Amino acid sequence: xxxxxxxxxxxxxxxxxxxxxxxxxxxxxxxxxxxxxxxxxxxxxxxxxxxxxxxxxxxxxxxxxxxxxxxxxxxxxxxxxxxxxxxxxxxxxxxxxxxxxxxxxxxxxxxxxxxxxxxxxxxxxxxxxxxxxxxxxxxxxxxxxxxxxxxxxxxxxxxxxxxxxxxxxxxxxxxxxxxxxxxxxxxxxxxxxxxxx
Numbered sequence: 105x106x107x108x109x110x111x112x113x114x115x116x117x118x119x120x121x122x123x124x125x126x127x128x129x130x131x132x133x134x135x136x137x138x139x140x141x142x143x144x145x146x147x148x149x150x151x152x153x154x155x156x157x158x159x160x161x162x163x164x165x166x167x168x169x170x171x172x173x174x175x176x177x178x179x180x181x182x183x184x185x186x187x188x189x190x191x192x193x194x195x196x197x198x199x200x201x202x203x204x205x206x207x208x209x210x211x212x213x214x215x216x217x218x219x220x221x222x223x224x225x226x227x228x229x230x231x232x233x234x235x236x237x238x239x240x241x242x243x244x245x246x247x248x249x250x251x252x253x254x255x256x257x258x259x260x261x262x263x264x265x266x267x268x269x270x271x272x273x274x275x276x277x278x279x280x281x282x283x284x285x286x287x288x289x290x291x292x293x294x295x296x297x298x299x300x301x
Contacts, residue, residue, distance in 0.1 A: 136256040139247040143214050143223045146195050149186060156185040158297055166296040183297050192217050193288045196297070200280070206231045207278040219288035223247050228278065235274035236263040252286050 158167035162178040170176075179201045186195035198211040207230040214223040225245045233240040241264065246257040261269045285291040292298075 132255065135249065136247055139222050139255065142216070143245075143247075146186065146214055150184075150195065154186055156187070158183040158185070160295075166298070169298075183295070185297070188217065190217075193219065196288075196291060198295070209278065209280070211282055213285060213291065215288050220250065221248055221252070221284070221286050224284050226282070230276070230278045232277055233274045235269050238264045240269055240274055246284075 157170040157173075159170050159176055159179045160167040160181040160183070161176050162180055167181070167183055168176060170182075175182075181201060182199045184195075184197040184199070185193055188194055192215075194215055194217075196213045196215075198213075200209055202208060207228065209229075210225075210227045212225040212227070213221055214225075216222050223245065226242070228242040229239045230242075231239055241262050242260070243262075244257070244259045247255045249255050261271050261274065263269055283294065285294065
């Protein structure tokens with residue numbers, strides 16, 4: 105009877121201390137799962153009607169708001185913004201303009217309600233890649249904690265049929281430098297996008 109009591113105490117101790125999780129990384133796994141859930145929730149809110157669209161044109165200091173899909177000429181970059189019901193920016197997609205249509209790149213930043221980045225996604229679909237007849241499709245996603253440390257990341261490189269491509273066989277002529285911003289405030293200061301009401 106005494107042995108059963110001690111065994112029960114040990115089981116209770118291991119469960120309460122988190123040792124029952126595989127690999128001992130339960131809290132980190134829970135954090136990543138919560139971040140992925142938060143990103144998926146934001147992605148479900150993104151529609152043509154929910155987004156604010158801005159376009160940066162050549163020679164202009166700040167992006168112009170696009171109304172009713174009437175885009176100006178000489179676009180350099182397009183920005184899509186999603187706000188919550190209180191006007192806080194939750195998502196910004198920055199898309200440089202390709203005059204040749206040989207590539208499409210989107211830099212997607214996901215922010216929590218305090219304006220802190222928790223996920224960044226880079227999508228790059230490009231021709232002239234040397235590894236497939238059509239477009240090669242790169243997709244990279246990173247998840248960050250409050251200290252801006254990467255908690256998880258994924259990377260895929262596929263053809264248009266989602267078949268994996270060998271990275272070493274591909275050329276990447278459209279890998280342009282880009283920046284990941286830690287906060288909405290940093291983003292606004294760098295890009296000039298009107299992020300406040």
